[in-house]
Amino acid sequence: MEPAPVYLDNNATTRCDPKVVEAMIPFFSEQFGNASSMHAFGAEVGGALAKARKQLQALLGAEFDHEIIYTSGGTEADNMAIMSALETQGDRDEIVTSAVEHPAVLSLVAHLEKTGRAKVHIIGVDAKGRLDMEAYRKALGPKTAIVSIMWANNETGTIFPVEQLAELAHQAGALFHTDAVQAAGKIPIDMATNEIDMLSLSGHKLHGPKGIGALYARKGTRLRPLIRGGHQERGRRAGTENAPAIIGLGKAAELAMEHMADEQTRVAGLRDRLEKGLLQQIGNSFVTGDPDNRLPNTANVAFEYIEGEAILLLMNRQGIAASSGSACTSGSLEPSHVLRAMNVPYTAAHGAIRFSFSRENGDADVDRVLEVMPEIIGKLREMSPFWRERDNQAFNPTYA
Amino acid sequence: MWEYSEKVKDYFFNPKNSGVLEGADGVGDVGAISCGDALRLMIKVDPETQIITDARFQTFGCGSAIASSSALTELIIGKTIEEAMKISNQDIADFLGGLPPEKMHCSVMGYEALQAAVANYRGEEWVDDHEEGALICKCFGIDEGMIERTVRSNGLTSVDEITNYTKAGGGCSTCAEGIEGVLERVNAEMVAEGLLAAEKAFVPGVVPRKVKEKKVVRTDAAAKAPLTTLQKIKIIEQTLEEIRPSLQRDGGDCELVDVEGNRVIVKLTGACVGCHLSSATIEGVQARLVEAVGVPLIVIPAAPVH
Numbered sequence: 001m002e003p004a005p006v007y008l009d010n011n012a013t014t015r016c017d018p019k020v021v022e023a024m025i026p027f028f029s030e031q032f033g034n035a036s037s038m039h040a041f042g043a044e045v046g047g048a049l050a051k052a053r054k055q056l057q058a059l060l061g062a063e064f065d066h067e068i069i070y071t072s073g074g075t076e077a078d079n080m081a082i083m084s085a086l087e088t089q090g091d092r093d094e095i096v097t098s099a100v101e102h103p104a105v106l107s108l109v110a111h112l113e114k115t116g117r118a119k120v121h122i123i124g125v126d127a128k129g130r131l132d133m134e135a136y137r138k139a140l141g142p143k144t145a146i147v148s149i150m151w152a153n154n155e156t157g158t159i160f161p162v163e164q165l166a167e168l169a170h171q172a173g174a175l176f177h178t179d180a181v182q183a184a185g186k187i188p189i190d191m192a193t194n195e196i197d198m199l200s201l202s203g204h205k206l207h208g209p210k211g212i213g214a215l216y217a218r219k220g221t222r223l224r225p226l227i228r229g230g231h232q233e234r235g236r237r238a239g240t241e242n243a244p245a246i247i248g249l250g251k252a253a254e255l256a257m258e259h260m261a262d263e264q265t266r267v268a269g270l271r272d273r274l275e276k277g278l279l280q281q282i283g284n285s286f287v288t289g290d291p292d293n294r295l296p297n298t299a300n301v302a303f304e305y306i307e308g309e310a311i312l313l314l315m316n317r318q319g320i321a322a323s324s325g326s327a328c329t330s331g332s333l334e335p336s337h338v339l340r341a342m343n344v345p346y347t348a349a350h351g352a353i354r355f356s357f358s359r360e361n362g363d364a365d366v367d368r369v370l371e372v373m374p375e376i377i378g379k380l381r382e383m384s385p386f387w388r389e390r391d392n393q394a395f396n397p398t399y400a
Numbered sequence: 401m402w403e404y405s406e407k408v409k410d411y412f413f414n415p416k417n418s419g420v421l422e423g424a425d426g427v428g429d430v431g432a433i434s435c436g437d438a439l440r441l442m443i444k445v446d447p448e449t450q451i452i453t454d455a456r457f458q459t460f461g462c463g464s465a466i467a468s469s470s471a472l473t474e475l476i477i478g479k480t481i482e483e484a485m486k487i488s489n490q491d492i493a494d495f496l497g498g499l500p501p502e503k504m505h506c507s508v509m510g511y512e513a514l515q516a517a518v519a520n521y522r523g524e525e526w527v528d529d530h531e532e533g534a535l536i537c538k539c540f541g542i543d544e545g546m547i548e549r550t551v552r553s554n555g556l557t558s559v560d561e562i563t564n565y566t567k568a569g570g571g572c573s574t575c576a577e578g579i580e581g582v583l584e585r586v587n588a589e590m591v592a593e594g595l596l597a598a599e600k601a602f603v604p605g606v607v608p609r610k611v612k613e614k615k616v617v618r619t620d621a622a623a624k625a626p627l628t629t630l631q632k633i634k635i636i637e638q639t640l641e642e643i644r645p646s647l648q649r650d651g652g653d654c655e656l657v658d659v660e661g662n663r664v665i666v667k668l669t670g671a672c673v674g675c676h677l678s679s680a681t682i683e684g685v686q687a688r689l690v691e692a693v694g695v696p697l698i699v700i701p702a703a704p705v706h
Contacts, residue, residue, distance in 0.1 A: 384458060
């Protein structure tokens with residue numbers, strides 16, 4: 001019998017929980033009304049949307065439900081937060097962000113800088129992926145419009161001290177935004193007890209549907225819509241509400257709260273057991289990121305002297321799904337910007353594999369990976385000229 | 401996920417001739433760990449016949465790098481050195497049933513390794529083109545000689561192709577201008593040598609200019625008296641040819657089926673089929689045709705053929 005497939009790429013996307021799908025289904029063909037309409041068809045949808053908003057509000061610990069603005073996903077929420085800040089912050093036109101942000105932030109700020117609309121300060125990280133606090137403090141100033149620093153990194157799981165960072169940003173009079181796409185649903189978030197102004201999240205990273213996300217904007221935060229049109233989301237994000245997806249995200253938020261304790265304990269235990277087992281069985285491998293301060297579900301393990309795409313292809317053949325920061329999987333030719341920012345040597349950066357768990361994983365998944373990985377790594381290392389010559393460095397090719 | 405041919409997968413999952421060749425007569429080391437791929441090729445050569453009797457490889461790299469290395473050894477074993485030296489990177493890719501464009505540099509690495517191994521066997525220092533010409537791409541250490549040879553042996557005519565084959569320009573991409581310069585010069589030389597058709601050669605900025613020139617000519621023609629049906633069809637055809645590249649970029653396409661009076665029947669294919677924006681596409685095509693021909697026209701999509 002074929003072993004069951006093992007899905008360990010939950011930071012890329014999660015399986016939509018069947019309970020979420022069940023909650024969504026009636027809102028396609030049965031309760032299909034437009035919530036804005038003045039009739040019964042619309043009213044019943046409006047009620048369900050209000051409930052969904054309360055569910056997401058609870059996950060975030062937000063004081064008011066109107067602090068939530070639905071978007072098409074995390075990327076739109078990130079774009080909205082940054083673009084809005086540039087419009088509302090007067091003559092402040094500088095952005096402070098980190099070198100390990102998601103492209104949803106980094107590509108945008110690079111474009112804004114290139115087109116002369118903002119000056120951008122990119123703050124570096126140390127070998128564990130922790131923010132350079134000294135550089136951060138120095139970058140903040142009277143011209144800073146907004147700071148955007150992720151709550152947790154998607155590749156390594158490293159958690160940033162966003163609550164402290166927000167306080168520092170406020171001392172400089174800047175807005176603070178955090179991309180919490182990887183954090184939301186995995187670690188507790190309580191917006192009532194911090195100073196963060198804006199927060200982005202995405203439905204499909206927490207067992208909700210794709211194509212839905214939200215921007216949390218604290219009451220009183222001045223906003224400018226990214227998308228203009230109708231009066232939806234109190235005029236802050238136009239377009240007919242994506243009712244099934246919003247309702248699905250609400251259900252996903254409710255389920256994430258139910259499983260929060262499981263995520264911190266059992267899921268973290270699975271991750272730790274996988275990491276320990278891999279490092280024990282496979283030499284010349286190490287964990288990247290900050291082991292003391294990271295998401296409970298993420299393990300990023302670098303296997304030296306081999307290349308990530310080749311590892312993933314062999315894993316895929318065994319029915320195991322994970323991902324890699326390797327250049328060859330992205331088509332960009334450069335290894336992961338996150339690992340490069342952390343100064344992970346090239347000998348390891350190309351062979352870094354991210355295993356990301358969810359509540360749907362179990363012990364059998366860990367067993368299966370531990371069973372096949374040593375052979376996969378061994379096979380590729382046998383083929384690698386760097387592996388054989390790693391001690392005497394006799395392999396030194398003539399061109400680079 | 402890359403779309404690898406069955407043969408690439410086979411040569412990756414079950415690579416032939418991998419490992420160390422003890423007592424090799426020639427060894428070629430190419431690539432670098434920073435680039436994500438590197439290859440050591442080892443060959444044994446019969447001194448009498450100059451036939452490569454055995455070859456092995458060791459590769460650090462992705463699936464297609466390993467498959468290309470293995471394919472190279474299969475291609476050269478049993479050949480004389482002289483025969484083997486005629487193998488191009490394209491031969492390696494062809495042997496594997498093709499490589500994704502972004503992975504063509506894997507086959508180039510195989511070609512390089514063979515040159516290096518043979519030079520090593522002959523007791524020469526393998527320098528090839530690498531010591532020649534300015535360094536163009538700093539991210540990947542690609543110099544002018546490397547770009548020139550790849551352009552020549554593969555008949556490349558665009559910067560994107562050069563990036564796919566050599567990696568040059570694939571990092572920070574600030575060297576795009578430098579690559580354009582080399583491409584322009586080499587293409588011009590190839591045209592002079594009869595290796596490339598003049599109209600295919602790369603000329604910087606030629607694309608937008610061409611469109612403008614055509615428009616001017618057409619407006620003049622349209623401004624004159626009524627067109628014959630043949631003239632009208634010719635202008636419609638010419639205009640559609642200008643529109644097609646932008647449709648093709650989105651995976652779609654459009655072809656002329658018939659012209660009946662002021663009714664122009666076109667067939668949308670590829671990604672245009674079933675695309676909810678296809679009506680907008682039709683409207684756009686109609687606007688362009690009306691502008692070009694200078695008389696009212698209605699564009700009608702032909703029923704798609706399944």
